[in-house]
Structures are given as C-alpha cells and as structure tokens.
Amino acid sequence: MNAIELQGISKSYRRKHILQNVDLQIQAGTFTVIFGGPGSGKSVLQRLIVGLEKPDSGRVLLRGEDATRVIPSERNIGYIPQSFALYPHYSVFDNIAYPLTLAGSQRDKIRPAVERTAELLKITHLLEKKPDQLSGGEKQRVAIARGIVKNTEIFIFDDPLTGLDFKLREQLFDDFRRLRETLGATFIYTTSDALETLIMADEIAVLAEGRITEHGSTRDVFDHPQHAWTMRSLGFPESTLFEGSLHSAGSGYECHTRLFDFAVDLTSAGQPPAEVVVGIRPQDLSVNESLAPNWLSTPATIILQEDLGGELVLYLEKDSFSFESVLPHRKDHLLNGDDVVVHVDPQKLVIFDPESGFRIGQGRV
Amino acid sequence: MTQGRTRLYHLLLWVIALIFFSPILWIALASFKTKDQILATPPLFVFPPTLANYTDFFSRQNVGEYFVNSFLISIVAVLIAILVSFLASYCFSRFQPRGTSFMMFILLSIRMVPAAATVVPIFLMYSAFSWKDSWPALVLFYAMFSIPFSVWILKGFIDGVSRRYDETALVNGGSRLHVMFKVVLPQVRPGLIAAFIFNLIFVWNEFLVNFIIGGKTTTMIPTALMIGVANNLGTDWTFVATLTTLYILPPIIAIFFFQKYLLVGMTFGTVRGEV
Numbered sequence: 001m002n003a004i005e006l007q008g009i010s011k012s013y014r015r016k017h018i019l020q021n022v023d024l025q026i027q028a029g030t031f032t033v034i035f036g037g038p039g040s041g042k043s044v045l046q047r048l049i050v051g052l053e054k055p056d057s058g059r060v061l062l063r064g065e066d067a068t069r070v071i072p073s074e075r076n077i078g079y080i081p082q083s084f085a086l087y088p089h090y091s092v093f094d095n096i097a098y099p100l101t102l103a104g105s106q107r108d109k110i111r112p113a114v115e116r117t118a119e120l121l122k123i124t125h126l127l128e129k130k131p132d133q134l135s136g137g138e139k140q141r142v143a144i145a146r147g148i149v150k151n152t153e154i155f156i157f158d159d160p161l162t163g164l165d166f167k168l169r170e171q172l173f174d175d176f177r178r179l180r181e182t183l184g185a186t187f188i189y190t191t192s193d194a195l196e197t198l199i200m201a202d203e204i205a206v207l208a209e210g211r212i213t214e215h216g217s218t219r220d221v222f223d224h225p226q227h228a229w230t231m232r233s234l235g236f237p238e239s240t241l242f243e244g245s246l247h248s249a250g251s252g253y254e255c256h257t258r259l260f261d262f263a264v265d266l267t268s269a270g271q272p273p274a275e276v277v278v279g280i281r282p283q284d285l286s287v288n289e290s291l292a293p294n295w296l297s298t299p300a301t302i303i304l305q306e307d308l309g310g311e312l313v314l315y316l317e318k319d320s321f322s323f324e325s326v327l328p329h330r331k332d333h334l335l336n337g338d339d340v341v342v343h344v345d346p347q348k349l350v351i352f353d354p355e356s357g358f359r360i361g362q363g364r365v
Numbered sequence: 366m367t368q369g370r371t372r373l374y375h376l377l378l379w380v381i382a383l384i385f386f387s388p389i390l391w392i393a394l395a396s397f398k399t400k401d402q403i404l405a406t407p408p409l410f411v412f413p414p415t416l417a418n419y420t421d422f423f424s425r426q427n428v429g430e431y432f433v434n435s436f437l438i439s440i441v442a443v444l445i446a447i448l449v450s451f452l453a454s455y456c457f458s459r460f461q462p463r464g465t466s467f468m469m470f471i472l473l474s475i476r477m478v479p480a481a482a483t484v485v486p487i488f489l490m491y492s493a494f495s496w497k498d499s500w501p502a503l504v505l506f507y508a509m510f511s512i513p514f515s516v517w518i519l520k521g522f523i524d525g526v527s528r529r530y531d532e533t534a535l536v537n538g539g540s541r542l543h544v545m546f547k548v549v550l551p552q553v554r555p556g557l558i559a560a561f562i563f564n565l566i567f568v569w570n571e572f573l574v575n576f577i578i579g580g581k582t583t584t585m586i587p588t589a590l591m592i593g594v595a596n597n598l599g600t601d602w603t604f605v606a607t608l609t610t611l612y613i614l615p616p617i618i619a620i621f622f623f624q625k626y627l628l629v630g631m632t633f634g635t636v637r638g639e640v
Contacts, residue, residue, distance in 0.1 A: 047532075050536055051536070052532050052535065073535060073539065074538075075536075077536065079533065081529040081533055083529045085532075087548065087552075088551075088552060089552065098533075098534075099538065102537050102538040102543070103538055146533075
C-alpha cells in the first residue's frame, strides 16, 4: 500500500516554478530519502505532504485517501522541521509532550509515552532541562523525540542534520536506524547530502529542477543513475562528467571523448544527439592495472594524492582536463607528477543526453 | 584607554548627566521649600525641609482623581493597543498582506505627525460624536496613539521568531490562536514589555489631547498641572513643585527598572540583543 502518493503536483512562488508535475509514490514502511540540491524544492515537497503548503494543481493522497484539502493537524504526520523549533519557554519534557498535550491526551498517558520516546533517543536525563541548556545534538534529539512521540506511522524529516558536526551526525544516523527498526513506520527524509542518503535510504527519490528525475532502491539508483545530476552528486568523490560526441560506426554508434573512445549501447530508439555527456565514477577508474583485456586505457599524470588511510584519492590530469580516481590502498608508491595509465571497464561509462540530462546509454565491451 | 582617560571620561559623563538632571533636582527640592525659599536667589541647597506643601496638596479636592485618571487611562489604553498591535503584527509578519511595508510606513507616519496638526480635526470629531470628556473615548484615542509604535516593535520581535515554531504547532494540531498566544506570544514577551513601557510613558506625558478633548472627569496630571499653575495670587509654585515631583516619580521608577526595554522602543524593535 502507498502511505503517500503525489499526483501531478505543481507549485510556484511568484511565478517561479518550484515543483512541476511531480508524481511520487511512497510505499508504507520504507525509509525514503528525497535527495536534491539546495533549492531543488525538497522542502516544499515535504511541506505539501505535511499540509503547510497547498499545491497549485495535483493531489496529495495519504494512506490511500485524498488529503489535498485536509488541514495539517488532521493529517496525523510526525514532522521534524529543519531548524529545531523547540519552544524555549517549555522544558524538554513539555516540548516532547507537546503534540500529545495538544491532542488532549490525559496526563497519566503522556508521561509514559514521553519517557519511552526519551529512552529511545537516550535523552531521559535531559527531560527537566530547558532547551537553551542543551547542545546542538541534544536539541536535535529532542526535536526528533517531539516528532515521533505522536501515535502515527508517517514521519517526515526535513534535512534534520544540517549544521551539526560530523560526529553528531554519525550518532544520529544510528538513532534514525534504530527508530526505523523500532517504529516500523514510513519515513520521508530530505537531504542534499549524498552520504546521509546512501547510509539511510531504502529508497531514493531524486528531485532536480522541480521534478522527480528517478526513484528506486538505493542500490538501483546508485548503480544505474538515470540522470547526470544523480550520477555526479550521489557518491564520493563526485563522479566526473565530460563531453563526448557520437558517431555512427557500422550498425551502432561510437563515442569519442577526450579520455576514451568506445562503442556504445543506446537504451532508447531513435536518433541520438550528436553531443553527449559521459559520466564515470572515480571508483571505477583503476591506475596501471587492467582487470580485463577489453578495458579501455588512457595516459594521465598524477597531480595530487589524498591518502585516506583505507583508500587513495588520485587527482589526475590529461591534456589539462582533470578528474579523480579512488583506489584501494596499495604498496607501490605513486608520486605526484608520475605518468600513469588509467583503465576502465567500458560498461561503467554512462552516456547522458546533454539537454535533458537523462541517461541514453552506456559503454559496450 | 588608559585608566586616567577612562576616569576623565566617566567624570565628563557624570557632569553631563547632572546638568540634565538639575532641573529635576530643582523641582524636587522645591517641593520641600516654602514659596519664598523657592524664589530665593541664589537658589538654596541647604534649607530646613517642610512637608507642608504635601499636606496642603493632599487636602485639595480632585488631586486623587488626576492620578487615578492618569494611571487608569494610560494603562487601559496601552493594554488595548498592545493586544491590537500584537494581532496586527502577527498578521504583518506571517501573512504579509499586499502592501505590508507601505502600511507599516503609513502607521509610523501617523505617529510622526505633530499633535498640533491633528488636534483640531480630532476636537471637531469628538465634539460631533459628543465624546468630549468621555472616559472610553479618551482611552480609545490613546490606544490609537499607542498602536503605531507597538506594531513596529512587535513586528520586529515576531519576525525574529522562526515560522518553524508556528508550523510545528499547526502540524501537531494547534489552532492559529494557539500559535499566536501560546507559541509566539511567550517568545516575544520582551517586545510586549518594551511596547508597554514605552507607550505608557508616552501617554503618561501627553498633554495636548487631554487638554482639548478631556474635561472635568477625565483630567490627567499634565492638564491638572497646566490649570493649577495659575491661582489668583500669581504662579502657584508650591503646587507646581509638589505635583510635578509626584508626577515624575512613576516614569522614573519605570525607567529605572525597564531601561533596556526603552532602548528597544527607541529603535523600533531593531535593537533586541539586550532583552
């Protein structure tokens, strides 16, 4: 069953289109990350689901029922906004209890619910404090506790980890994972951070320029990105994108780029564009080491290296075009300025339409 | 700054403060003097104080009424103004109706127009409605008089409260009224106090309108002072000194306790760090 379904949602502010004809179905019980760059409309999308915004057109379905005109308080969604928005005049306990108090729950039912939630997030010792006595991470935990204390099964997190330091974020990743196991609810989580997305998502919906460009399981979206933006942004370091041109060769096409020339498999029928964008993940480029006879190769020079302990990031350059490669840590010492040969499995090269940004094919052996 | 220069600087500040304070000191001392001592040249700083002026003052008719009028009219008017201003500011801040900044400008302009320019039309209007010397009508005027500043101060404060607070409340089942009074209001309390104190002092000090549209039952202290200055023997110095001293006490006490809020008022809510 779909916990949430958006049908043809459009929204604009001051004649600027934020969302254009967005369709999205979110299955009950999944942890879906809406991944998009700053200003891509992810917050607006969530606010539409929560009911804080009304769509210009389209429908919002919650639990299978049309909720487009339902006011926020009747949608029964746990919402954790971007900033903590803890009420400074309430204690932590009262902040967490707030949704229950508003719903008119009885005092003797509120206390156990708040305590259970506090325990889940390990903030029991903070209950009597005021928000201004808490650290950033503690505040965020309290905000999460307030969001999940409600008796509901849809939770929405609007980029909840922005501005927190790395260590805190790691701890909160744990919290989210535990919540997900404990509550077994539907989570929708927006972020522009690839790491958060990959760590937490069961499903990823990518939002770019006001549209959902792809939606699928995390593995699927990572392994087979359908859009150039997804390919570049979802990974560490970012994927390299470079121009290429398509030429017909025999019955198929060949792609010529500044790094490699290779035969391509096109996924869509019809006339492909002459100019294309080619993407490659840094992890798929190996240096001085070809793992199969049909791999492609190109010479390059090492400009800089970053040793991350477990792996090595190489900054390479060929004809003043720079790109990166990530290698497992190795014994042979590469030096800056070394001339090396870069190898790649042609099937890892992905070809995108430069106009729409969508995938139109990939390299072929 | 070296220590010597700091001291010199402080000394200078003290001297300036005392110069400005000297008329107040003069009038306060005068309230403990006899008429001849008040008029003595050079002014007397050492004299046997007398409470005769005060006993004489309180034996007069109506003086209690002036104080009651001043207190009640200013407090009630400002409370009404704060309530109206809070609702208006919330609307301006959150819904930003078309022309918000122009309306804010108009509001401030109304308040900046010299009272003398508006007093004639106000007089004609109040006469036409037979509202002269009416307690509610005067309260209404002073409420209106206090709204512009209050809206300016409160809008600044409400703008400073993140909308996420409102939204969190709305999502969790709070009504707009709940959001305004239970979520936003407690967070702008310093602004409410600033607007209250600032306008209270304004209304407390207002003379012209009270003189024109007030009357026997609505006389406030400044008007009483003006009327009481002259008696049949010339200027009634002891009465003026006594009433003035009592009149300036409440604002001085208020200013002493609420200094930081006054700064907020004087900067239209743009300086909020201290409160």
